[in-house]
Each structure stands twice: as C-alpha cells, then as structure tokens.
Amino acid sequence: MRSKSKIRFLFLLLVLMMNNLHANREPAVSGSFYPSNPTELLSQINLAFKETKKFEQKEINAIIVPHAGYVFSGSIAATAYNTLTKKYKNIFLIGSSHHINIDGVSIYNRGNYQTPLGEVQVNKTIVNELMKNNSFISYEEDAHKKEHTLEVQLPFLQAIYKSDMQIVPIIMATSEIDTIMKMSKALEPYFNDENLFVISTDLSHYPNYEDAQKVDMNILNALTKNSPFKLIDAIVENESSKKENLQTSACGWSSLLTLLYLTQEKDYKYEILEYKNSGDTKYGEKDRVVGYGAMRVFKNSEEFFLEQNEKDQLKEIAKLSLYEAVINNKKVAVDTEKLSNKSKLPLGAFVTLYKDKKLKGCIGRFEPKEPLYDVITDMAISASRHDTRFTPVQKDELKDIEIEISVLTPRRKVNSIDEVIIGKHGIYVSYGAKNGTYLPKVATDMNWSAEEFVKSCCEQKAGIAKEDCKNAELYVYEAIVF
DSSP: OHHHHHHHHHHHHHHHHHHHHTOOBOOSSBTTTBOSSHHHHHHHHHHHHHTSOOOOOOOEEEEEEOOSOIIIIIHHHHHHHTTOOSOOSEEEEEEEOSSOOOSEEEEOOSSOEEETTEEEEEOHHHHHHHHHHOTTEEOOHHHHSSOOTTGGGHHHHHHHHTTOOEEEEEEEEOOOHHHHHHHHHHHGGGOSTTEEEEEEOOOOBSOOHHHHHHHHHHHHHHHTTTOHHHHHHHHHHHHHTTOTTOOBSOTTHHHHHHHHHHHTTSSEEEEEEEEEEGGGSTTOOSSSOBEEEEEEEEEOOOOOOOOHHHHHHHHHHHHHHHHHHHHHSSOOOOOGGGSOSGGGSBOOEEEEEEETTEEEEEEEEOSOOSBHHHHHHHHHHHHHHTOTTSOOOOGGGGGGEEEEEEEEOOOEEESOGGGOOTTTEEEEEEETTEEEEEOHHHHHHHTOOHHHHHHHIIIIISOOOGGGGGGSEEEEEEEEEO
16 A cells, blocks of 8 residues: 555656646736736727827837836837737747846746736747757746746737737846847847847836936937947946936846847837836826836838938038137037937048148048047047148148048948949948958949958958858948038
8 A cells, every 4th residue: 555655646746747847837917017807908908009109110120118017017018019010920028037146047948828818829949949059048937937027018919919929938037248148149040020029128216207217218218329338338327327216227128238239230220119107107106216118129221311401510510620620729519409310320430631632631430439420520630630641731721621521321231242232332341359341432442343342351451361251240331422
C-alpha cells in the first residue's frame, strides 16, 4: 500500500510540474486596473475608441502607450490603438518590470495570456528562438506574475483583433544599457512591416501638475528625435531640474530605449498623438500626478525639402554670422521665434565661401546633433576663420564674399548599392565604430560609378577593411544647395 501511495504521489507531482510548465498567465489586475466583467470591459474600450482624435492613416511599426488604470490612462492608450489599421503577423509587447531587476529580460514561455475577454496566443516559436539564442533572456516567474505593464494592453488589442493575433510578451528586467542594446539587437530581425511593437510606459511620477507637463513634454519631444542619446539626455535633464517629488521621468525607459536602438539612424518618425496626466481626470489630484503619452512610429516617407523663404532665412543667418564674427569677433544671436520647424531640426550642413568666384573657405558638420540654424551659424564662422587652406576673411573682403549653403537631408538606410543615385545621393557607411561619408558631388567630380563611390567611401574614407565592407550599413542622403 505504501508503495502504491508513493507511486500515486509521484505521479500527481509529475502532473503538477507538467501543468506548471504549460500554464496560462492569469490576469493580475483585472477588477482593479480595468473591469473584470467582459461586457463592461469591452464597452469601456469601445467608448474610448469612439472619443479619440482622428489622425492621418499610416503604416505603423510601433506604438507607445501608458499602462495605468483605465480611468486614468485608458483614453490616452485608446488614441494610439485606434490609429492601427491593419492586421499584424505578431505583436511584440515590451514593458519594464515594476517588481524585479535581474540584469536580463524575461519572456513568458509557459503558455498563453488570459484576460476577461479570453485567451491570447503567445508565439512560442519566436519566444523559444529568442531564449535559445540569447543567454540574457529567460523566464522569471516574478517578472510576470503580478506585472500589469503588458496585461493592461491586451484588452485593447483583443477589442481590435479578437482572437486573431499572436503576441511575444517581453519584460525588461534590467537597467544596464549594454543589456538593453543586446535585446534590441536580438529583436532586429523581427522589426519589420509584418510585426507591431507595443511599448508600455507611463511618464513622470509624482510631481505636481505643472512640473509634470514640463518634464513629460521634454521626454516626448526627445523621443521625436529618434535617438537613444536624446532620450537619455532628457532623463538626466529632468533629474537635474530637481522637480519636487519627481521619482522617474518614464518607468518604462528601458523599453523605450530598446525601441530607439532599433530605429536610430533609420528613416522612422515618432509622432506625438496625445498627452495628459492623472490631474486631467476626475479621479486625480493636481499636487501629485502621473504622466501619460501616446505616440506612434512609422517610416518617414515624406521627402525633405526647403521652401524658398526658408532658404533665404538660413542664408541671412549665415551672412549675419559671418559679419558678426569678422567685424566684432562674436557669435550672432539668432531670433528662433521666426524660424520654421525645419530650420530647427537636427541636420548636417556645409557652408562654402567664395571670393571672386574662387573658393575662400568650406567647413561642414555631418552628424545631425544641433539645430540646423545653429549648425549654419557655426559653419559660417568656421569657414571664415578655421579653414586652414586659406587665410581668415578680413573686414575689407566681406563685400566680395558669396555664401553657398548645403543642407544635408535626413539619411535613409538602403539595402543595395543599386539604390544609390550618382549626382543625387551622398552616402554614409558604418561598420562597428568606423564610419565615413561622401557628399554627392564627390562621385560626379571623380566620375565614379555607384560601386566605386561606395567602395572608396568604405575603404578609404571610413577605413573599413575590404572584407568587412560587404557587411557595412549603407545610408543615402541628399544635399540641398543654395
């Protein structure tokens, strides 16, 4: 009898272990963050969809949404979800842990996710691929069991797609930049037009109403720059401002960085859809709030151009900068209120000076880190004083100086040399820490083919080994010359 009881016990233990290996993740915040009654829940979501603002249709690659209780942030999240217009093969849900930090990433691989609206299928093939190929990705029960950051997104997706969707639930349980970058690299093969990335984050916790508006817009505006460095700078700036009770600028900052490392230096646009904080709701107080923002990310297919009045403004800035530097040895103060938004974008530019139709100076800045008007100001000064090929411009020469400006459009990644158009495109190549660029005129001056253009830039300008050039990333841009 004792032997049979022992066998029965071991069998039940084995069954229990197998069930734990294949168990759906049950809702943790149903009935608190959102209604547990399916009819009430669906009604609340559909009402939020009806009341959202309307936006131009786009092919969306990612959305950024808040994850607070629906009475606080549901309408903000609905704004982003309501801009989705197509079915996706997979939906990658990425949120940052509120419970653990293991310097790693946790993916749920025990089963599917459950909500009051039903079961949500987890794409176990992708989950297993990610876990198999990356040692920092694992399953940690405490990262998922009580975590709300992903769970609150599912009913919105179920309202749109019903049961016709697959998710990849990812919890960022790290604050290490290296791990975040590795995760971004692991996700790169899946970041395409077939899949949607949903980044879950709230913004500031817990400044007063006015302070929240300032620090939150600083974060949202930084995101529009499509640069992880700009986001980090904005977070540091907010912390340095010492706003009272500010505990964080974005609780999902690691998830935001994961997305930014995927899109940086590529032609993606981050669009702010809506912003509010808990003080804007009937349930929130003004002296202690949490911020909520909705954004969408899509390929920026709009061709960059400058209107004639914008060119005239920039040419005038260059001229004033030149005169102020040569005559008064000062940097001109630019009135930015009258400038267009495009003049304030972080774009590269070259300023070329001619005297009697002959080159007198040419200096440029390729990396788009400062606003265009500021780049042109600095380059006009540098071209007149720091081009070592020529003597500095003197006061009596100013009347004979002609100014030419070359504005470099945002660069766009291409997959083949065949996409490089000689005479139109400048190129930028990058491999590891090495990179280099050629302006469009280099190819025409040298009478190069596209292959010769890229080969020289890669090997000679960037100093990339010949055997590595085939794996280097290639970008194109244009120069607007006036």
